[in-house]
Amino acid sequence: MTRDIVRIWTLIHKWASLICTAFLLMLCLTGLPLVFHDEIDRALNHAPNIVATPGQRLLNDDQVLDIALRARPGEVPLFMSFDVDRPVINVTTGPRADAPESLMHFAPIDQTSGRIVAATGAGGVMDVVLRIHKDMFLGLPGLLFLGVMGALFVAAIVSGLVIYTPFMRKIDFGTVRASRSTRLKWLDYHNLLGVVTAAWVTVVGLTGVINTLSEPILAVWRADQLAAMTAPYKDKPPPIRRSSIAAAIATAQAAAPGMRVQFVAFPGGAFSSKHHYAVFLQGATPATKRLPTPALVDAETGRLTAIRRMPWYAQGLLLSQPLHFGDYGGLPLKILWALLDIVTIIVTASGLYLWLSKKKAA
Incomplete structure (x- = not known):
């Protein structure tokens, strides 16, 4: 040289x-x-420990959604997600389907009682x-x-x-x-x-x-793959009445056996169309948990219209997020990540x- x-x-x-x-x-x-x-x-969280007893009947997705909407009159559902370690369904609502994050309201609902409980996130400083x-x-x-x-x-x-x-x-x-x-x-x-x-x-x-390119990457996915999946509904008016969200989730899971629901995007938002429930499914392995597969269900008829894996560029983004924080190998890997961060x-x-x-x- x-x-x-x-x-x-x-x-x-x-x-x-x-x-x-x-x-x-x-x-x-x-x-x-x-x-x-x-x-x-977990250290800063003061949410109650909710445990379902064996054989206890839990509120279904439709009942939970109804509770969330009654608590926020005039708002519409935006997202529904599911706690892994407790029987809680989280419903995000807003004044309109395309509401910004600042106007969204997050409500964790206990499936055993129907009460709105504290979120598991620390909030505040974090x-x-x-x-x-x-x-x-x-x-x-x-x-x-x-x-x-x-x-x-x-x-x-x-x-x-x-x-x-x-x-x-x-x-x-x-x-x-x-x-x-x-x-x-x-x-x-x-x-x-x-x-x-x-x-x-x-x-x-x-x-x-x-990770800093997340918004442009997701915008490309919406303009490319999501637009192709919803193209037949492009000129149709939004549905007047919506079908059961519980039935839509069951339909999506039946099309992808062995996968669980990560979250649901309701019609009109950035992750769905005006006509669809977008049910995002995830696998059971450490890698497939990070790679959701969207299944689109007609919000009026409850019929599955499309299911397709995320494209390579979106998969690269989704895999880079846990790798950036060492968030896939448990506490020993996190300690190693922290030591290397200090170095x-x-x-x-x-x-x-x-x-x-x-x-x-x-």
Whole structure:
């Protein structure tokens, strides 16, 4: 590798790192508690422990939906989701079918009693941390901006590996020249920790970039696959009367044996059409749980009209989300993710220190 090429890669590493450093530190610091979001949710959650006794008759989906709508007069159903560890159905309503998230109301309903209970999410501080990490409260512009920062971070990783290669010829791998100056010692720590965690930070960086593209990716899915699945209903007026939501869910499950319902999108929303219940089904394995399959059921007749797996680009997004937070291997993997996150903070902070100390010396 010629000296000019090394100089170019050094400039890429320097400026890519400097531009994204502040945002990378923010993402690492907010990402650390988000790795343990399930555990924090359970610790901060004060919802009652609801258990159905053997043989107890539970309220069905239609009865739960009726309770939710009576509690919110004038609103329409938007989504229905199902707790895995307790007999609770969550109904999201809003003033209209295309209501923004800020106008939605979330109601967890106990199937054993029909009462509206507390949600299992922690809310409060964790919601704020998630929004900061996700888009800095800026919506789509914030998402895309953090995506650019993530791309610069990946560029900094690749360029750092390139310029570390000739450095390796001078000293043994893992050498830390602790007896020399403080700056030289931290340079060795920065290089060593950066190389050791390079594979992990590349995966987390790339999945983070993919996650920032969630809204454009879902928009493409709606314009492409969802539009094709609902094309025969394009010019039909919305149904005046809707069929049973419980029957629609049963119809969808019958078409995909062995799968369970993840959530239901009601007619008129972004995940369905004006004429369909969109029943999203998921598998039982760690991978298939992350890959919902939408089944469209005619909201007027209750007839299944289409069922199709999500396209590759949507599957890539759905698989990158749990991989980004280490959210698929239990607590041991989360602890490993947290330790690597802390190492990344050290690498980032040491890089900033090296640049500031060099600038001061100059």
